[in-house]
Amino acid sequence: AQKITQTQPGMFVQEKEAVTLDCTYDTSDPSYGLFWYKQPSSGEMIFLIYQGSYDQQNATEGRYSLNFQKARKSANLVISASQLGDSAMYFCAMRGAVSGGYQKVTFGTGTKLQVIP
Amino acid sequence: IAGITQAPTSQILAAGRRMTLRCTQDMRHNAMYWYRQDLGLGLRLIHYSNTAGTTGKGEVPDGYSVSRANTDDFPLTLASAVPSQTSVYFCASSDGPPGNEQFFGPGTRLTVL
DSSP, X not given: OOEEEOOOSEEEEETTSOEEEOXXXXXXXXXXXXXXXXEOTTOOOEEEEEEEXXXXXXXXXXXXXXXXXXTTTEEEEEEOXXXXXXXXXXXXXXXXXXXXXXXXXXXXXXXXXXXXX | OOSEEEEOSEEEEOTTOOEXXXXXXXXXXXXXXXXXXXXXXXXXXXXXXXXXXOOEEOSSOTTEEEXXXXXXXXXXXXXXXXXXXXXXXXXXXXXXXXXXXXXXXXXXXXXXX
């Protein structure tokens, strides 16, 4: 079984500061991938960043970076220089091995980030 | 514009009625998915399709059915809607093996009274 835990229901950050959104995971699969998605108030799901379990370096995409600590089973999202437009819900997700005919993707319950001017 | 479209955007439905949520993608992705999003529960997979002509059950399939007659379309049907199916429904697709980055549609907000 695979599980994603996001322990921060909501967070505040001052504009232009960095913020870390926590994500821990549990899986018995040797190969897996970790994703972060952003969901603004308009409702759409926007892919942000991906980290494979065998990737040697932490993934980065512009102001987003994924702090991958395999031994701790954590995949925290770091947003540098926060902007007002970063206010949204953020979901951590994991894909694991094929189970029941598909490669299961499990989502966390999300963290609501609010950027303060 | 490439992407995924869903229809309707929102719907209010009486319990017991049949409803089909439509999903169309133009990215020629093999895999398609239906999720429901409920407050505090994140996204849960209802049904999936790895390729045209095949479908499978996800985590919460009861009360829903899907079909995949072609690559582009993946409709979700509620045969007899119940209030617990009130939710926001997202269709998604991915390229290559299932589990790669998923692209999401804009969602359908469904209320069952």
